[in-house]
Amino acid sequence: MSKTSEQVRREFLQFFEDRGHAFVPSGSLLPADDPTLLFTNAGMNQFKDVFLGTGTRPYKRAVNSQKCIRAGGKHNDLEDVGHDTCHQTFFEMLGNWSFGDYFKAEAIQWAWELLTGVWGLPKDKLWATVLGGDEPAGLSGDTESIELWPKVTDLPAERVLRFDISENFWEMADTGPCGVNTEIHIDLGEGACDGSRHAAKACGINVEDCGRFIELWNLVFIQFNRDESGRLEPLPAKHVDTGLGFERICAVLRGATSNYDTDVFRPLMAWLEKRCGVRYGGAHDTDVAFRVVADHARACTFAIADGVLPSNEGRGYVIRRILRRAARFGRKLGEHEPFLHLLTPVIVEQMGEVFPEIARRQKQVTQTIREEEVSFNRTLDRGLEVFERVAAKADKQIGGELAFELYTTYGFPVDLTQLMAAERGLTVDMQGYEKEMARHREISAAGAGFQAATVTGLPETDDSAKYETGPVQAKVLGWVMGEDYVKEGSLPEGSEAAVVLDKTRFYGESGGQVGDTGSLAFHGGRFDVRDTKLVGHCVLHVGIVAEGTLKAGDEVTVQVGPQRADTMRNHTATHLLNWSLRKVLGSHVEQAGSVVGPKRLRFDFTHAAAVTDEELAEVERLVNERLLVDESVVVLQLPLLEARRIQGVRAVFGERYPDPVRVISIGTDDPVGEATKDTPVELCGGAHVQRTSQIGFFKIVSEESVAKGVRRITAVTGHEAVRYVQRLDESARSVAAALRVPVEEMAERVVALQKEVKQLRKRPGAGAAAFQSEFVVETPRGRALIGRTDVSSLPEMRKLCDVERQKGVAAMLVAAIGEGGVTVTAMVAEALVKAGEARADEWVRVAAAVVGGSGGGKPTMAQAGGKDADKLPEALRAARDWIRDRLGGTG
Incomplete structure (x- = not known):
């Protein structure tokens, strides 16, 4: 009965292909077109539109092995991983589907045939569960499945057990397709469970934490859709959706009681044993760490390959939590340096043929994980010291203030703090933590500009006409000054306030679109609206009384300014930019933020690498193409x-x-x-x-990095785009005139001049290299310099660093542009290296990565090179940020 994981996967797929099922490749871990899900968490996610009746497929039957993550939202296994031998954040789900074709009889019969006939599982160890009825939920029992089990299989009726809706009704989220299900369980024998995790109950099916009776296969019969009110509506057709946990069935077929004791995980465990010098199966604490690290490395490798990059929001934050949880457990294996990224090649070697995307993106995945490890390692040890010091004195609870400090100062997700506390028999004051977090958000919001969030008693504004721009009559209900809402009195000329009206056509800042500007005209005066804010359901017209005296109760004529038209151009262009980026860069691109105003638009999106000039040109072309066809x-x-x-x-x-x-x-x-x-x-x-033609013209102004794995494009449209191109043209003509060549030959002439300058510098007596400082970082350990030189000779660059070292400079990074691209040299004082605070070889790689290169050397002196000279300013900024972060400096 023992089979390799490769055999299990192949035999499952072949079994159903032989029965008319089309093989469908695994979908991405990023749920396609489904904002309700954090990650793909079941095989049926990619078929949801079929179940809802909004999509079709050219086949009626399908089979696949779907990669899944359950680490957030409704289905979250993160906290269980490591502490038992069956939970994982990342796993494969084997599944077969029927779209309005076969239903319960065939699904039950084929599942039984594969398990007992092909794989030879003992029939007397298998059980089935069905819905026995749930009166509060308004569901009767699944009598059809109850009758089918002994009819189409040789499973005795007494081993078909009935449960309520909590066990035998399946839905993948709070809303969406759902239906009754029947599950197949296996009895692994008395030795598979010691009962310690469920002491209050005897071993049995659906007993939580029981390791003896485990679920193998879930057969879901999808017939309903649950809407947002909780009501169940029949679907247009009946479907079958089954899920068989790949890692679990591999363990069962090998006679193992742990998913981690199979060839799915064994290569990872063996690598960790060799790396850490610790044996898996030796001690409980280290075994937990082995399982956490192995599972989390898989989850991060697959997620990042699918475009989910570590960040502080949404899916990215879940991946960051997983990475940091793994890094902390790595300490239990004696790992204090970045090491998780080294597991990615092991995973690729094992699974790259089945999932080729991880092989294609191995370099990017490895680099991303390593950068995240390096970043967290800077604060992990210090945070652990703070935690240990407080935990040693704590009675029963870790304070909410400390949990908040560990999060904001040391990067510890609060669930990591809870985990460490639980290991010491302590809890975390989550109420106190949430209070600190709420206060932090208030302070952040206040610091962002207009401070009206704390004002109470604001009325609701009727802004139903905000998408129109013609004048409308309204009444002044009051105004906000400071933190007070004033409902009577007057505002003399020159007064600044936020006026509240009963209705308006002004758009309050929201959804990335800035607030409108314009005017409120009243008898004998005018209030100039400089900005519009939205606080709850109240629209605040922020501005100044330009003429006259404005009184509470005044009738005003609301007039939105002409800038609204430009904002509308930019907003529609933002949608086209989002679409175009996904077309050019790939479906992994997700919006990470935006600001849409009358002058320009700014769009942040997830993408690991700098967007090339060729890619930007194609993005721009696709957008302008849709403007020209006037859609x-x-x-x-x-x-x-x-x-x-x-x-x-x-x-x-x-x-x-x-x-x-x-x-x-x-x-x-x-x-x-x-x-x-x-x-x-x-x-x-x-x-x-x-219509798109009203946008006129779209032009990208800049593309840059704003965070790890997040890029930003700034663009202009309409009149601003024309003015921008005209300014570029004027500049080009001026430079061409100075060079005495046509604009078309300007670049060629500049290259020739650069060669002439380089030849002149090679002449005897041309002089030593000069250092041009870009950034000076003052740190507690001394000054750090980041800048450029005109000489790309490595000996000359090292001389520059040596000269500054003799002057007492603690660290220095210098870059030069030559024929072959960019050359970078870094120097770090030996005292900083010995203290573990900074290394030249690590520093130089930070800059090299930005310019598309690599390098290395000694901890005190290192060199690197790269090809992308246009990215040198960004590389120097990255170098500044790195040394400032490591040494705690400013500048």
């Missing part, structure tokens, strides 16, 4: 659930959308029926143009 921009108001069903719909993860919600579709008048994955369609509450 319609359609605005629909739809129920949230219906909007989410639209194929290709984009939504900002974590954003809370109203119900009904506005849907913006470009190029199709009926996104519900006609949209494809190539249609720019988004959930959005902002203001937009009516």
Whole structure:
């Protein structure tokens, strides 16, 4: 019965392909077009549109092995990983599906045939569970499955057990497709469970933490859709969705009681044993660490390969938590230096053929994990010292203030603090932690500008006309000054306040779109609106009384300024930019933030590498192409659930959308029926143009890094885009005139001049290299210099560093541009190296990575090179940030 994991996967797929099922490759861990999910957590995610009746496939039966992560949201296994031998954050789910084809009889019969006939599992050890009925939920028993089990298999009726909705009704989220299910369980024998984790109950099926009776296969019969009100509605057709945990069945077929005692995990365990000099199976604490590190390395490798990069928001934060949890458990194995990234090649070697994307992106994945490890390691040891000091004195609880400090200062996710506390028999004051977090958010919000969040008693504003721009009459209800809402009195000329009206056409800043500007005209005067804020449901018109005296109760004429038209151009262009980036860079691109104003638009998105000039040109071309064909921009108001069903719909993860919600579709008048994955369609509450031609012209101004794995594009449209190109043209003509060549030959002439200068510098007596300082970082350990030189000779660059070292400079990084690209040299004082505070070889790699190169050397002196000279300013900034972070400096 013992089989390799490769055999198990192949035999499962072949069994169902032989029965008319089409093999479908695994979908991405990023759920396609489903903002309700953090990660793909089941095989059926990619078929959700079929179950809802909004999509079709060219096949009626499907089979696959789907990669899944359960580490957040409704299905979250993160805290269990390591402490038992069956939970994982990342796993494969083997599954077979029927889309309106076969139903319960075939699903039950084939599952039994594969388990007992092909794989030879003992029939007398298998059990089935079904829904016995759930009166509070309004569901009767699944009599069809109850009758089918002994009819289409040789499982005795007495081993078909009945449970309620908590065990035998399956739904993948709070809303969406669902239905009754029947599960197949196996009895692994008395020795498989010591009962210590469920002492109050005897071993049995569906007894939590029982290791003897475990679920193998879940057969879900999807017939309903649960809407947002909780109501169950019949689906257009009945479907089958099954899930068989790959790692679990591999363990069972090998006679193992642990998923980690199979060839799925054995290569990772062997690598860790060799690396750490610790034996797996030797002690409980280290065994937990082995399992955590092995599982988390798999989760991070696959997630990052699919475009989920560590960050402080949404999916990225979950991956960051997983990485940091693994790094902390690495300490229990004696690992104090970055090492998790070294597991990625082991995983690729084992699974790269089945999932080729991890092989294609191995370099990016390894680099991303290492950078995250290096970043966390800087604070991990200090944070652990703080925790240990407080925990040693604590009676029963770790204070919320400390948990908050560990998060903000040392980067410890609060669940990591809870885990460390539990290991010492302590709890964490989560109420105190949440209080500190709320206070932090208030301070941050206050620091961001207008401070109205603390004002109470603000009335609701009728802003239903905010998408129109013509004048409208309104009444002054009051105004906010400081932290007070004033409902009577007057504002003399020159007074600054935030006026509250009963209704308005001004758009309050939200969803990335800045607030409108304009005016409120009243008898004998005018209030100039400089900004519009939204606090709850109240619209605040922030500005100054330009003429006259404004009184409470005054009738005013509300007039939105002409800048709104430019903002609308930029907002629609932002949607097209989002669409174009996914077309050019890949489906992993996710919006990470945006600011849309009248002058320009700014769009942040997830992408690990700098966008090349060629890619930017293609992004720009695709956007302008859609402007030239003059497509319609359609605005629909739809129920949230219906909007989410639209194929290709984009939504900002974590954003809370109203119900009904506005849907913006470009190029199709009926996104519900006609949209494809190539249609720019988004959930959005902002203001937009009516046709793409009204945008006029789209031009990218800059592309840069704003955080690890997050890029930013700034662009202009319309008149601003024309002015920007005109300025570029004027500059080019001026430079060409100075060089006395046509504009077309300017670049060639500059290259020739650079060669001449280089030859002149090689002449005897040309002089020593000069250092041009870009950044000076003052640190407690001395001064750090970052800058450039005109000489790219490594000996000359080392001389520069030696000269500054003799002057007492603690660290120095110098870069030069030559024929072959960029050359970088770094120097770090020996005292800093010995103290473990900084190393030249690590520092130089930070800069080299930005310019597309690599390097190394000694801890005190190192060199590197790269090809992308245009990225040198960004590389120097990265070098500054790194040394400032390591040494605690400013500048």
